[in-house]
Amino acid sequence: MMPSTKRKFLSTAAGLLAATALAGPALADYPDSPVTLVVPFATGGSNDIVARQLGRQLSEMWGQPVVIENRPGGGATVGSLYVSEQDPDGYTIQIASVTFTMNPAVQDDIPYDPRADFTRIALVGQVPLVIGARPNIPADTPEELFEYLRQHPGELSYGATGVGSIQHFAGELLNQQAGVDVEAIQYSGGGPAMVDVMGDHIEYSIGSMTQMLPQIVEGNIKPIAVTSLERSPAAPEIPTLHESGLEGFEVLQWWGILGPAGMDEDIVEFLNASINEVLATDEFREFLAGDGGEPRPMSVQEFHDFMGANFDRWEEVAVDAGMRDGN
């Protein structure tokens, strides 16, 4: 009888599956089907571009397709909520950026717990931001900029890309550490903010190297400083804030890989090792260097602590700067 044979087969298969699950994960086989890498943003942004490069190299390494799935919306909350609700079997992972650890510091209504609902797998890379000022600003160095800002307390504005964005955090941190009072003006993206700097409408914007460097080369934007502790190889002539009197000033855009909470440790270690292997390739290094970034391999434990420290730090900055009040 066909049906009963089929049922018997299914129950056997289910039993076998249960047995393997009990005996530990099928790490030996992982990944034996396509892995979905969720990008919680639209196509074409930095998260998407990094995810696609990483995905392509991982799939070459594994011989399994890595499917990029864009689930944009709600400032990445739609996509992250989706990932947090998937099976923690290693077949659904996501890319997350520094803003993942910034959002909870300024938003109350995130539909998941960013600290508890995710497994932290690996850090991919990081890139500094650059302070780009209007070309005719009466300041050429960070020190001169601080002086100029101090002479005009409460009169000047800088451009950011939304409350709790990396540009906003960088700007408020600058206000705190330099002891100045510059008002954040929110734009819908780094591009529009940069145009208003070029058009002499606001003083500066702390934006991505990718966006700023072409304008800097043409003299439409005056570079003041980068936000990393060391100078960027992509623009070594631009000083750091750290060396210009704001000791320890560091705001970096980074991308990491997360999965749903409760992933098997062996699979996490496997993913971490695979990703670090990609980071070590010249191809990936050159890919990130094109935009002033660099790979930053970390062990699972290091990345876990790294994210924890990020959550704590942005919480503190947000409280000190009163960012929750929308200032």
Add this chain to the structure above:
Amino acid sequence: MDLWANILIGLDTAITPNNLLYCFLGVFLGTFFGVLPGVGSLAAVSMLLPITFYLEPTTALVMLAGVYYGAEYGGSTSSILLNLPGTPSNAVTCLDGYPMTQQGRAGVALLVTTLASFFGGSIGIIALFALAPLIVKWALVFGPAEYFALMLFGLVAAATVTQDKPAKGLAMVVFGMALGTVGTHLATGAPRYTYGYAELRDGINFIALAMGLFGVSEMILSLTRTVNKPFNQKVSLRSMIPTRDEARRTFLPMLRGAGIGGLFGALPGTGPSIGTFVGYALEKRIAREPERFGKGAIEGIASPESANNAAVQTAFIPTLTLGIPGSATMAVMMGALLIHGISPGPGLMNSNPEIFWGLAVSFWIGNVLLLALNIPLIGLWVRVLKIPYAILYPAVICLICIGVYTVRNSVLDVGLVMMFGLLGYALRLMRFELAPILIGFILGPMVEENFRRAMQIYRGDWLVIASRPIAGTLLALTVLMLLWTLWSVVRRRRRGGLVSPLAGD
């Protein structure tokens, strides 16, 4: 002579068999997605972007650009035939395009649209070639104060687009602006009217709103019509040719539309829709018989379609030369270049002239292909209307739901289509115009954001806005326009409605 050298560089790139092939493919797919209800140009470009990762950067952009203007073009087809605008710009085309269909003249409307699109697109491309460096400088003068004044101007111009009672039109504009407030407030990060839906943090999906208000409400309305059969359409080639009078009335609006669209499109902060709103409003203002508008006036499709396509082309100016995308679609397009390691910006024209000029030439080739592709298709599209509504409408509703769902994987958006369908039906029963809702929805948030930014930058001193030359002039024009509207209403009242029996009810 520089111009010729540039055109030659462009031709060299654009005319390779590979680029020609992908240009055609882009235009074809774009038209296809644009005609599909529920899929706008943004969705079409986003969906096809991953395919282009494996192409040469220039080829990738040639194809995506083809998808973009192909979809903008295709969107006008569904606007005219089924009252289904796929993009904000196409909403204006519905106003007179759909009445023409109801009069059995869909063929004429589609032909005029095709020609106006081609004409506007060509003017936009000429502007791209000749004026790109100039426009870039001019665009930078526009800060938050100027954008605020410009958007306000567009909003007030749009409020007068409505035919009957200005008060009713204004009410709908305000309602649209209210819908536009849904989502995260940019300046404070506070969620507004999201009711706990993460999807609503980005605001209401435009496509869901437009498809519901225009399309679904139209279908509900058709159920109540006593004679429930398709509008009788002539499909012969001769029926597509406009009358002499129409041809005469098409040319100047097309020219003005291209000018307005091209100008506004080149500004990085506007997007193509405002040009179509203003173009339509202008035609209505200067028309001898403004009451014909909204009832199938040929100027009412010629001007906005020409403006739309001119703006689509000039929108590449800020994207390519400043690296600043003027619209969400342009942002995706820029992403395509970034993925290939090319940073659009002021250096692009010098460092990669073959990309810049190759694209510009390919745009024109794409427009020619659109023309060649679509004139034969008009007959086919018109035949779609011969399908009995009992079959056509359920199929269209299915397509809308699938399209809207696919774009964001959101069930909420499908629910919104239906909700707005019922709302649109109710509003039409009360004889409210629907287009002003979309205009308010698009421009409202831009007015708010720019006003907020201007107020912050000038520390709450609104006189600064009025004292800036461009912003001040635009504000003065806006006031003049308001006064003119009031005056014409008063004048009409005095004459006791004798002048325009169509204007009141």
